[in-house]
Amino acid sequence: MTINATQSANIANAIENWFSTAARDLPWRNEDTPWGRLLSELMAQQTQIDRVAEKWTEMIIRFPTPLSMAESEEQDVLLLWQGLGYYRRARYLKEASEQICREYGGEVPQTVEELLTLRGVGKYTAGAVASIAYNARKPIVDGNVHRVVCRLQNQGDYSVNDKWTWKMASQLVDHCDTPSKLNEGLMELGATVCTPKKPKCEECPVHSMCSAFQNGTQLEVPKPKAAPQKQKEFHYAVLFKKQNKIALEHRAGKGLWAGMWQVPTIESSKKLTKKEIGSHFDVKQHLEKLGTFKHTLTHKMIEFHVYECSEYKKQLDWYDTATLHEFPFANAQKKVLSFKSLS
DNA sequence: AACTCGGGGTG
């Protein structure tokens, strides 16, 4: 199923006009540069825009240019990324800044093809930077655009795939006036009007051309994705303190909480006894429980058990508690640290 | 094609 040129132009123009009056006041729209846009797009992957806005300003102040980030330490990028999640993105961003300096003379490249060579930049982000920062006539499809075009065409099949959605987005951008406005407007519409649960169809600039609206199927289109089942895990975190120092570990560069720091923690698929925990750290006693909490991720439900220990035989790396703010922690480990006053 | 990567907002 496709739409013709006239329909595409009508829809695109209506969205562009709506966007010119309804655009939210977001920081990267006021201080609009390709580097700022690349930053915002990478931070916004799978992350709601309101949560990105606050952090973006800190990021652009600390790293105003690709070079400033390329010359910094990865840890400095992770520090500003704390709480945003998907920490691999921060490591990729650092890599991308180095690529930009090494291969593109310090300027964010302009074409989709070049942008795709950057670490962490896929089809969506490449199209977004090319079209929004440089006004290239290239389509983009994110979760918002997917929902908007599915509803426009009342496309509620499970079989609807990326290819179909990208073709729809292509037809719209091919017949719009200003690609940057159309693409950003499509996403804005999905984020603020054509929302998943309670769409505000009466406010929508294209409801008269929306097949789902005409059929009253807005809430059935598109079909929801199957939620991954949550695996239960048990993490045992131990606060080892020695005067004004605390033991910390640096997590691996891949996997969960990549590159972040933590207090010594055991990860297990089943419950462990106090004896097993003590055995792991080679301490026989002085292991005192401080509490537990649940930490839920998209595909995991983790039960955290927090201990403190005044005995230490295992090789541990000690750091001054006064420098804790220099280490990036994911939220779960921030909760762990909050169980004890460390100042 | 299915998994793995966070954490919070929303209904």
Next chain:
DNA sequence: CACCCAGAGTT
């Protein structure tokens, strides 16, 4: 509680 979010990389 389920579902979603300006997705990308790996297997």
